[in-house]
Amino acid sequence: MxxxxxxxxxxxxxxxxxxxxxxxxxxxxxxxxxxxxxxSLCGELPTQDVAVLRLLLAVLHTVFARVDAQxxxxxxxxxxxxxxxxxxxxxxxxxxxxxxxxYLNQWHEHFWLFHPERPFAQVAGLTYGTSYEAAKLNxxxxxxxxxxxxxxxxxxxxxxxxxxxxxxxxxxYLNAYDDTSAKPTKEGKAAAGGELPSPGAGWLGKLGLVYLxxxxxxxxxxxxxxxxxxxxxxxxxxxIWEREVMPSRERVEIIMADNLxxxxxxxxRRILLKxxxxxxxxxxxxxxxFFEKENAFFEPMTIWNVPKPAKNKPTIYTPKRHDxxxxxxxxxxxxxxxxxxxxxxxxxxxxxxxxxxxxxxxxMKTAIASVQYGDKDFFVKHIHSDFLTLHAGILSELGKSWxxxxxxEITKCEKLANAVGNLAKHLHIAEGGSDxxxxxxxxxxxxxxxxxxxxxxxxxLCSIDPDAEGEEKEKLLEQWQKTAQKIxxxxxxxxxxxxxxxxxxxxxxxxxxxxxxLYSAPNAKQxxxxxxxxxxxxxx
Numbered sequence: 001m002x003x004x005x006x007x008x009x010x011x012x013x014x015x016x017x018x019x020x021x022x023x024x025x026x027x028x029x030x031x032x033x034x035x036x037x038x039x040s041l042c043g044e045l046p047t048q049d050v051a052v053l054r055l056l057l058a059v060l061h062t063v064f065a066r067v068d069a070q071x072x073x074x075x076x077x078x079x080x081x082x083x084x085x086x087x088x089x090x091x092x093x094x095x096x097x098x099x100x101x102x103y104l105n106q107w108h109e110h111f112w113l114f115h116p117e118r119p120f121a122q123v124a125g126l127t128y129g130t131s132y133e134a135a136k137l138n139x140x141x142x143x144x145x146x147x148x149x150x151x152x153x154x155x156x157x158x159x160x161x162x163x164x165x166x167x168x169x170x171x172x173y174l175n176a177y178d179d180t181s182a183k184p185t186k187e188g189k190a191a192a193g194g195e196l197p198s199p200g201a202g203w204l205g206k207l208g209l210v211y212l213x214x215x216x217x218x219x220x221x222x223x224x225x226x227x228x229x230x231x232x233x234x235x236x237x238x239x240i241w242e243r244e245v246m247p248s249r250e251r252v253e254i255i256m257a258d259n260l261x262x263x264x265x266x267x268x269r270r271i272l273l274k275x276x277x278x279x280x281x282x283x284x285x286x287x288x289x290f291f292e293k294e295n296a297f298f299e300p301m302t303i304w305n306v307p308k309p310a311k312n313k314p315t316i317y318t319p320k321r322h323d324x325x326x327x328x329x330x331x332x333x334x335x336x337x338x339x340x341x342x343x344x345x346x347x348x349x350x351x352x353x354x355x356x357x358x359x360x361x362x363x364m365k366t367a368i369a370s371v372q373y374g375d376k377d378f379f380v381k382h383i384h385s386d387f388l389t390l391h392a393g394i395l396s397e398l399g400k401s402w403x404x405x406x407x408x409e410i411t412k413c414e415k416l417a418n419a420v421g422n423l424a425k426h427l428h429i430a431e432g433g434s435d436x437x438x439x440x441x442x443x444x445x446x447x448x449x450x451x452x453x454x455x456x457x458x459x460x461l462c463s464i465d466p467d468a469e470g471e472e473k474e475k476l477l478e479q480w481q482k483t484a485q486k487i488x489x490x491x492x493x494x495x496x497x498x499x500x501x502x503x504x505x506x507x508x509x510x511x512x513x514x515x516x517x518l519y520s521a522p523n524a525k526q527x528x529x530x531x532x533x534x535x536x537x538x539x540x
Contacts, residue, residue: 300345
């Protein structure tokens with residue numbers, strides 16, 4: 001085997017989907033130059049796509065922090081210039097070839113996956129660390145040596161070894177989402193002069209990842225090219241491949257990066273791939289660079305928890321990991337209207353700078369992706385992803401009224417779910433159950449109602465015309481409200497029809513000194529109708 005092998009700028013390894021929905025592998029260079037010809041990234045996992053997306057964005061941030069679209073030396077100076085430059089790129093409908101080719105050719109030698117001195121995203125000459133087999137590197141399996149998957153999507157040689165293209169994708173994924181199972185090493189402790197801090201999961205694994213999707217990969221790259229982040233114009237870039245000396249120390253707490261190219265290429269783990277007969281069969285791993293996640297607002301691809309107010313203490317925000325049991329539209333407020341305006345940076349970038357530049361009818365997806373971990377992030381349980389589709393005008397300043405109305409409708413859906421829960425509780429008691437034993441039944445019916453509301457709400461959200469006003473707007477709102485009520489009433493009817501004969505007769509509940517209440521299916525249905533009537537008072 002050659003010591004220097006598989007250059008990521010030349011060899012095909014990034015998976016993309018073309019217009020016919022076929023999956024192809026391209027080199028990093030070809031993905032950028034031909035991004036307008038492909039629908040999207042299409043890796044093995046949506047979380048892997050985010051890791052690859054951030055690498056591509058790091059390249060673009062680096063290139064355009066230094067040159068203009070024609071490749072002439074230029075540095076953005078203020079927000080207006082940054083937005084104008086972004087719009088210039090958008091109108092090209094493709095990424096300019098010359099500046100990208102020039103830059104990547106300059107750094108070609110730093111993109112070898114296997115290299116005696118600078119293997120990409122790895123540490124050359126690593127001799128110690130936790131050793132894992134290829135099955136652990138493959139994020140679709142994530143199988144440790146001492147805990148085999150009973151039902152694996154890979155078997156035999158495909159499980160025991162990865163192609164170089166696969167390994168390149170999974171190295172990025174591992175660096176971004178690795179769990180906390182690896183222990184600190186004796187060598188690392190000795191070098192640090194004592195105990196080593198815990199870096200936690202990989203940086204992306206700590207986040208509630210949010211990114212924007214356009215009609216093709218070019219649009220997706222541009223939408224996420226945040227040229228103004230936290231009030232700072234991104235006119236500096238220091239990606240990790242430009243460093244003269246690659247970081248190699250184990251578990252190092254650092255200061256958070258001050259430019260997106262550096263942040264997107266953070267080395268959360270120290271890795272070295274091991275090969276046999278042109279396949280990657282194992283790797284060594286150490287904890288890498290990390291920083292505090294509290295108030296880390298420079299990270300643009302995460303939503304944030306709403307902190308509890310504390311007297312005489314600074315407000316602390318932490319990334320809000322996604323809840324896979326909760327439909328994405330139920331997090332509309334956190335995504336687009338955070339109480340303290342702490343929305344994801346990519347969403348703020350779009351809302352404040354792009355929504356008024358693009359056509360108001362432009363349709364965009366807001367996507368989320370996350371790795372769901374087990375106890376203390378020690379192992380991966382599953383992967384979660386979702387997206388919402390809506391018109392750009394809804395996120396503009398003029399769309400603020402629509403956002404308020406959408407949040408109001410979501411609040412009504414929550415009240416509707418509570419009403420269905422109360423119905424289930426009433427029926428449970430009517431059948432002879434106790435007030436304390438109905439929690440499971442209540443939660444089940446609430447989840448089922450949200451499931452039934454899910455697709456209709458998404459379709460309604462996507463159908464909203466951001467320019468609708470007056471009667472037209474009221475008509476759109478009433479359309480959804482009637483749909484929601486119809487779904488809820490149908491589900492309530494099903495609950496009552498499936499109630500037992502005992503529930504139809506009912507039970508009198510109460511103490512001797514107080515008036516007893518008859519819990520029965522007919523009464524439960526009547527009470528439910530009353531609750532729904534209060535929620536939607538204006539809709540007949």
